[in-house]
Amino acid sequence: MKRYLCSIIIGLVVLLSIGTYYVKVASSASGLPTFSFKTIEGSDKELDPVIVQATLENNNLYEPLTIESNMTTYGHDRSLWSDRNDVQIERLIKKHRSFMRGKDFIDSFYEDDDFLAYASVNNEYTKSGKMEAEFDIGVLEKKDEDETSFRIDFPHQERLMNMEVRDVQLIHSKLQVLTMNDVDSSDDKQTKEVHLYTIDLAKKKVVNDKTLVSETFTYPNQVDFEMPVNTAPSQPNNMILFSMIKGVNHEEGEYEEKLKESKLFSYQYDTEKLTTIKGDKKESLNLDIARSGYTDGKSLYAIDFTSGKYQLKTFDISSGALTNDIELNVAVGKEEANFVAIKNGRVYFLLGSGMGENLTYEPAQLLIADLKTGKTLYKGETIRHAADKKNEQKIGFIISTLEVI
Amino acid sequence: MIEVKKVSKKYGRKKILDGVSFTANKGEVTCLIGINGVGKTTTLKAIMGLTPYKGEILINGQTMTKDSYEKITFIPDAPTMLPQMTVKQAMVFMKDFYHSWNQERALQLLEFFKLKEESRISELSKGNTAKLNLMLGLSLDVDYVLMDEPFSGIDIFSREQIANVFASHLIEDRGVIITTHEIGDIEHLIDKVILLDNGTVLKEFNTEEMREEEGKSVVDVMREVYQA
Amino acid sequence: MMRYLKLVNFEINRFSKIYLTLLLITLLSQFAGVLIVTKSLLNDAKEIMLEEKLSEVAYLSEYGGIDFTHIANTLWFLGPIALSAVALIFYIFLIWYRDWFGKNTFIYRLLMLPTSRLSIYLSKATAIFLMVLGLIAWQMILLPLENALFHSSVPEAFLNMEMSTSSIAAANGILMLIIPSTFTQFLLSYGIGLMVMSILFTAIMFERSFRMKGILLGLLYGGVAAALFLTPVFIMASEIFHFYSNELFGLLLTLGIIVTGLSIWLGSWLLKNRVTV
Numbered sequence: 001m002k003r004y005l006c007s008i009i010i011g012l013v014v015l016l017s018i019g020t021y022y023v024k025v026a027s028s029a030s031g032l033p034t035f036s037f038k039t040i041e042g043s044d045k046e047l048d049p050v051i052v053q054a055t056l057e058n059n060n061l062y063e064p065l066t067i068e069s070n071m072t073t074y075g076h077d078r079s080l081w082s083d084r085n086d087v088q089i090e091r092l093i094k095k096h097r098s099f100m101r102g103k104d105f106i107d108s109f110y111e112d113d114d115f116l117a118y119a120s121v122n123n124e125y126t127k128s129g130k131m132e133a134e135f136d137i138g139v140l141e142k143k144d145e146d147e148t149s150f151r152i153d154f155p156h157q158e159r160l161m162n163m164e165v166r167d168v169q170l171i172h173s174k175l176q177v178l179t180m181n182d183v184d185s186s187d188d189k190q191t192k193e194v195h196l197y198t199i200d201l202a203k204k205k206v207v208n209d210k211t212l213v214s215e216t217f218t219y220p221n222q223v224d225f226e227m228p229v230n231t232a233p234s235q236p237n238n239m240i241l242f243s244m245i246k247g248v249n250h251e252e253g254e255y256e257e258k259l260k261e262s263k264l265f266s267y268q269y270d271t272e273k274l275t276t277i278k279g280d281k282k283e284s285l286n287l288d289i290a291r292s293g294y295t296d297g298k299s300l301y302a303i304d305f306t307s308g309k310y311q312l313k314t315f316d317i318s319s320g321a322l323t324n325d326i327e328l329n330v331a332v333g334k335e336e337a338n339f340v341a342i343k344n345g346r347v348y349f350l351l352g353s354g355m356g357e358n359l360t361y362e363p364a365q366l367l368i369a370d371l372k373t374g375k376t377l378y379k380g381e382t383i384r385h386a387a388d389k390k391n392e393q394k395i396g397f398i399i400s401t402l403e404v405i
Numbered sequence: 406m407i408e409v410k411k412v413s414k415k416y417g418r419k420k421i422l423d424g425v426s427f428t429a430n431k432g433e434v435t436c437l438i439g440i441n442g443v444g445k446t447t448t449l450k451a452i453m454g455l456t457p458y459k460g461e462i463l464i465n466g467q468t469m470t471k472d473s474y475e476k477i478t479f480i481p482d483a484p485t486m487l488p489q490m491t492v493k494q495a496m497v498f499m500k501d502f503y504h505s506w507n508q509e510r511a512l513q514l515l516e517f518f519k520l521k522e523e524s525r526i527s528e529l530s531k532g533n534t535a536k537l538n539l540m541l542g543l544s545l546d547v548d549y550v551l552m553d554e555p556f557s558g559i560d561i562f563s564r565e566q567i568a569n570v571f572a573s574h575l576i577e578d579r580g581v582i583i584t585t586h587e588i589g590d591i592e593h594l595i596d597k598v599i600l601l602d603n604g605t606v607l608k609e610f611n612t613e614e615m616r617e618e619e620g621k622s623v624v625d626v627m628r629e630v631y632q633a
Numbered sequence: 634m635m636r637y638l639k640l641v642n643f644e645i646n647r648f649s650k651i652y653l654t655l656l657l658i659t660l661l662s663q664f665a666g667v668l669i670v671t672k673s674l675l676n677d678a679k680e681i682m683l684e685e686k687l688s689e690v691a692y693l694s695e696y697g698g699i700d701f702t703h704i705a706n707t708l709w710f711l712g713p714i715a716l717s718a719v720a721l722i723f724y725i726f727l728i729w730y731r732d733w734f735g736k737n738t739f740i741y742r743l744l745m746l747p748t749s750r751l752s753i754y755l756s757k758a759t760a761i762f763l764m765v766l767g768l769i770a771w772q773m774i775l776l777p778l779e780n781a782l783f784h785s786s787v788p789e790a791f792l793n794m795e796m797s798t799s800s801i802a803a804a805n806g807i808l809m810l811i812i813p814s815t816f817t818q819f820l821l822s823y824g825i826g827l828m829v830m831s832i833l834f835t836a837i838m839f840e841r842s843f844r845m846k847g848i849l850l851g852l853l854y855g856g857v858a859a860a861l862f863l864t865p866v867f868i869m870a871s872e873i874f875h876f877y878s879n880e881l882f883g884l885l886l887t888l889g890i891i892v893t894g895l896s897i898w899l900g901s902w903l904l905k906n907r908v909t910v
Contacts, residue, residue: 003642013770017773018819456908456909457842472747474746479741
């Protein structure tokens with residue numbers, strides 16, 4: 001037996017030590033607190049589509065966690081080999097797995113009852129430093145799962161250096177692709193443009209390239225295009241809002257926005273009309289509101305705190321008029337971080353990030369209200385269930401996103 | 406019976422063995438003779454499955470398997486145990502791995518060769534290393550023993566001792582294949598001679614028949630063949 | 634089976650002296666590192682406090698305290714890990730070549746054992762793998778002890794935070810590599826290690842079978858095995874086809890098992906049929 005001592009010891013030490021280590025890791029992970037919503041008002045059912053992503057800071061380790069259908073799952077519980085997409089992409093993958101391969105940017109999609117369409121730009125630099133770009137187009141006819149995909153050269157690519165698809169619509173069998181492009185220039189001048197490309201699906205050709213806005217500037221000036229958060233980016237929209245923000249970079253490295261020179265535009269796909277929204281009337285849609293707002297293509301929703309209460313204001317995009325103004329039934333303290341989702345005819349409003357002063361835990365409040373009437377459908381707050389009381393103090397918690405299916 | 410049938414072997418372009426065929430019987434001492442580099446050692450390695458070859462080698466009518474190593478053993482002319490081992494540890498190793506290990510005979514051989522159990526292999530003289538090799542190989546209850554140059558580079562007293570083993574009951578009725586380029590000490594023990602040159606069998610004969618019928622000793626035949 | 638286990642034991646005993654030395658170096662160097670680095674960090678702090686006439690509180694708010702990550706990033710700590718890694722990688726080759734070279738040709742004995750050549754191949758692989766795991770296990774035992782020693786030698790005020798063993802392992806790149814944070818990752822990492830070792834073994838068998846030509850064959854085999862294993866990754870990278878993560882994982886797992894199995898089969902086949910002593 002003495003001859004085998006060495007091997008037996010190594011074998012036992014390996015089993016015991018590695019075994020104990022990972023058992024401990026697993027048990028300390030199960031000792032992490034869980035989070036859920038405590039209902040104050042309304043029905044728990046309302047929570048079903050709510051997904052909150054947060055991060056737990058425990059002993060210098062950051063653990064991502066998800067509260068979904070009011071249950072906590074930690075990142076380490078999810079299998080290593082699962083994709084992490086946003087909920088809308090996830091929903092599309094479930095329905096159209098084959099078509100959705102390699103497509104993961106929700107702004108690139110258009111979906112109606114009959115079609116699911118996709119457009120993105122692939123660009124790569126050749127060895128000589130030249131950029132080659134093409135449209136990657138895919139259309140799925142839902143009824144018989146008929147897939148068409150093709151690639152076409154990006155028009156006038158030689159003058160561009162960066163292009164990003166921001167909206168896709170399918171109108172009369174033609175794909176409308178809205179992009180934001182950076183123009184390649186050899187001098188100090190920089191140009192940013194918003195383009196609308198019309199792609200004939202039958203001919204597989206770009207039949208129109210329309211420049212909606214083009215703006216040239218030189219450093220230290222700066223121009224950026226922005227769009228309000230789209231609550232349903234893949235749904236058919238007839239209208240789109242985007243803003244052009246001008247600013248200047250000061251010498252000390254500070255950046256200052258020049259809102260007076262900035263502009264808010266709307267574009268209507270069917271009439272092909274580009275409008276500059278002045279927003280000079282009282283209580284009407286303006287640049288400021290649009291930048292913080294959420295749009296579904298018809299209306300723009302914005303949270304307003306100026307009156308000391310949380311109010312959700314609804315504006316009609318085409319007229320710019322205020323069409324609805326509801327008060328959200330949440331306790332008002334100081335203005336805090338908030339997360340908003342507009343979905344299912346409801347507004348989901350999460351106030352607070354879970355982290356209070358001195359990095360201590362502070363419950364975040366969730367309100368779900370009817371988008372039209374403002375009636376409170378659900379009200380609750382996060383509650384921490386500490387599995388291990390001992391190190392509760394050292395655990396940090398911060399919410400990062402609110403998603404609604 | 407060990408049957409070597411048309412065995413060929415190349416190292417690169419060089420032919421080491423070129424259609425070698427012979428048989429070796431149980432209870433007989435078969436001697437592979439040839440000057441250095443004619444493929445004697447390669448033949449033994451091929452029989453033991455220590456080198457790939459073309460052709461066929463059968464042991465008691467069967468090809469080599471792992472269990473054959475309980476029935477046939479090879480004693481190369483270099484130690485096959487780790488230098489840091491003692492003689493005793495080498496014996497324990499053999500006992501551990503071979504069912505055919507015969508501890509009683511091992512002790513007899515140890516006594517016969519006057520080897521000490523506690524000696525370290527790295528500290529053994531060339532002669533004692535050869536004896537240890539022989540001891541480890543002969544202590545297995547095998548049918549065949551293959552020995553590669555058991556006498557080369559060994560002092561005269563060790564040679565005598567080793568030669569005595571062949572005459573003793575320690576060999577018993579086993580089949581022995583031995584390679585050598587100096588026949589002197591053991592000519593009287595050899596039953597069969599295979600003369601190799603350039604990878605081929607030049608001549609194969611029974612020593613007794615040769616002596617009786619043609620009145621020639623092995624050395625006579627060697628002289629005839631190699632000097633022709 | 635018994636002979637296989639005996640062979641594993643034999644291989645481990647053969648390496649035991651060097652192995653014990655590695656364990657000892659790790660122990661001594663890491664513990665010495667904890668003491669020496671802690672002391673020098675505290676001395677530096679005192680010096681700065683004297684020079685800049687700072688109170689302890691002022692110093693801490695300016696420069697911050699210390700924690701175990703300061704220790705884990707030093708050569709005292711990582712040096713022995715690197716040494717052990719290099720030693721074992723080197724031993725992957727040595728475990729074969731030491732049987733062929735030198736005055737004693739143990740390979741004769743090894744290949745004449747009444748056991749399958751596959752057992753011989755596997756026993757060497759098992760021995761190395763077990764010794765790698767042994768080193769990891771050793772580090773897992775040492776870490777909490779070193780952590781405790783560190784705590785006892787740092788005044789509480791200077792301690793940034795109390796770290797658990799797993800958070801120390803996760804905070805250091807090299808430690809994270811050898812001690813993955815979950816058991817699944819552990820299995821996958823060391824599974825890949827096993828595959829790489831089987832490929833190396835097989836390359837060695839090519840060399841032992843065909844010598845100079847075998848080196849080329851071995852390199853070629855390594856390339857083919859790597860290419861086979863990474864095929865799905867290449868397919869994804871070249872944008873021919875996109876795999877979902879679970880598909881990619883499934884493919885890599887399957888290919889990994891195939892490559893490992895193929896390497897073991899081919900390696901032991903070469904050892905049985907083509908190797909020349």
